[in-house]
Every structure is written in structure tokens, then in C-alpha cells.
Amino acid sequence: MNTSIFLPTLLILHLTGLTIMAGTTIVDFTIFKTFWKHFDEDTEKLKGILTGTSKSSRLIGIGAALLVITGIGMMALTHGVFGEQLWFRIKIGIVVMLILNGIFFGRRQGEKLRTIINKDSARLTEQVDRIKTNLNIFFAVQLVLFFSIVFLSVFKFS
Template sequence: MNTSFFYQTFLTIHLSALAVMAGSTLINYLGFQTLWKLLPQDAIRAEGVLLFLSRFGRVIGIGAAVLIISGLGMMVLTKGVYGEQLWFRIKFAIVVFIVANVFVYRRRIAFKLQRLVDIDRAVLTGDLSYYRTQTRNFHILHFILFFVIITISVFKFN
């Protein structure tokens, strides 16, 4: 087996992981949209959706880990050629920001909301506009960042 086979394998895994992360973000967005539609009329079903969403971050985390590992594999195979290019440095910074934002910002929102529900289910019938705004901002930012990553990767400007 030659280096090109391994590079193409890592690239396939890398793109698949990016698709998992972006797809997971889309599913997360749709899940929160469902949550907001269910509230306050159907708090029991909304609680189930919230429980799903609070545990869904693992999928995004696994996708991020595979993305980074496969990216490192490609860097090793190319002896760091891309690492010296501006487009790659920008892309890498955006990926690191996305991963950090998922683990810090998104998880914090989901866990705060889940904690509120664990304390008192009646909170689901109250005003949750703060959480709605925060999740909307999170998703809009991530959709933009994924678009930028894909655009940068396709055009590879220097």
C-alpha cells in the first residue's frame, strides 16, 4: 500500500467526520425547533426532546475527535505541507473554535436547561426566550462556520 491510499482514506474519514458534525448541528437545530414548538402546550414530550438534546453532544464530540485525528493523519502523510498555508491555519482555527464552542457554550445551555427541568418541570411552561435566543445564535454561528470551512477547503487560497 502506498501513501496515496492512506491519504485518500484519511481524507474520506475526515470529510465523513465533517459531515457528521455539520449534520449533527442540523439535527440539534431541528431538535431545538421541535422543543420550542412543543412548549408550553406539551411539556412531557418537550422534556423528552430536551433529554435527547442534552445527550446529543456526544455525537458531535465523536465527530470532532475523528475529524482532528484524521486531519492529523493527513498532516503526517503530507509532512505538514498544508500546515504552512494560510487557508489551512484559518480553517484549523475555526475547527478549534467550533469544538470549543460545542463543549463550552452548547453543553452549558443544554445542561442549564436540563437542570431547570430536573428541579421543576413547571419551568417548561414559563418564559424560556433566553434559551431560545442562545440556541438560535449558537446554530446560526455554527452553520456559518461550517460554510466558511467548506469554502476555504475548496478554494485553498494562499
Template structure:
């Protein structure tokens, strides 16, 4: 019972993180499109997207807690599989990329938006790279979780 419940919560956590990343990617693209023509509308979209990190934190907590639950339920048997070790590396990369790169770029963008004449050219490319990287990492995580090669 512990394993199935943990697996269910694990899938929810990964889906929550990946889904919020997609939503943030879409909202960020919408921000750039709106900001070019009407900065106030763009800033409104940005305010909405600034609320998303709470959901990312919730997804991360679910992944970690449910992962511990599955490890307890299986007495650590997954730790012996190569696919699991690679998946753990990918999850770590997702978390580090979000904390080190994504959060820094979002904070920089928010800071620049407070200025009267913000210079936003580099941040757009960096945020696009961040989102694409996150989505590729999530795709690899799903792949590893589904096919579980040995």
C-alpha cells in the same frame, strides 16, 4: 494511500459534526414548538437530542485523527497555507463554541426543565444563536476546504 484515507475520514468527521448540528437545531426548534403546547412531548424530543453529543465527539475525534494523518502524509505542507490556518481557527472556534457556550446552555435548559415552573426565555435565544454560529462556522470550514486559496 494514507492521505486519501485520512481525507475521506476527515470529510466524514466534518459532515458528521455539521449534520448533527443541523439535527440538533431542528430538534431544538421542535422542542420549543411542542413544549409551548404540551411540555411532556417537548421533553421527549429533548431526551432524544440529549443523545447527540456522542456523535459530535465521534466527529471531532475523526477530524483530529484524520487531520494528523493528512499532516503526516504531506509532511506538514498544508501548515504553510493561509486557508489552512484560517480553517484550523474555525475548527477551534467550533469546538470551543460547542464546549463553552452550547454545552452550558443545554445543561442550563435541562436543569430548568426539572423545575416545576421553568423560566426558559433567555435560553431559547441563546441556543438559537449557538446553532446559527455553529452552522456559519461549518459553512466557512467547507468553503475554505473546497476553494483552498493561497
């Protein structure tokens, strides 16, 4: 196989990983908006809506793994040429923040909400309101981080 095909192939797979992660985040955001719209309705309906997000962490993990593996592959093929550039270092920091925010903040809030709903104690309004606020902040931060990654990748500055 011709080595001139490796870099574009890795780039396509890299962008696919980013798209999987960002797309799944947008879908989760939409599902949670629907959840909050129907919050005062039947608990079984709420459980059904939350089921829509139960497999999303696996998709996000696949996208992240694809992103990291192809990123390392591109760095190896280019002999780390981007590694010394400021935009790239900022981008890597944002990617780390994106992953950590998802693992340590977003996932925990989702698990707390699922626990409350599954225990049929969804009417603990103070706790649920806090989770709703936290999830709104989480999704806003994630979407801004995704936008920042794309922005830095397009407008590469020195």
C-alpha cells in the same frame, strides 16, 4: 498496504468526521425548533423532545476526534505542506472556535434548559427566553463556522 491509499482514506474519514459533526448539529437545531414549537404544551412531551439531543454530544465528540486524528494523519503524510498556507491556518482557527463554542456555549445552554424542564419550572419565561435566544445564536454561529470550513477547504487560497 500501498501508501498511495493512505491519504485518500484519511481524507474520506476526515470528511466523514466533519459530516457527523455538521449533521448532528443540524439535527439538534431541528429538534430544538420542534421543542420551541411545542413549548406551551405538556412538560413530559418537552422532556421527550429534549431526550432526542441527549446523545448528540457523544456523536459530535466522535466526529471531532475523527476529524482531528485524520487531520493529523494527513499532515504527517504530506509533511505539513498545508500548514504554512493561510487558508489552512484560518481553517484551524475556525475549527478551534467551533469546538469551543460547542463546549462552552451550546452545551451550557442545553444543560440549563434541561435543568429547567426537569424541575417543572419551564414557565420561568425570562430565563427560558434568554436560553432560546442563546441557542438560536449558537446554532447560527455553528452552521456559519461549518460552512466556512467547507468553503476554505474547497477554495484554497494562498
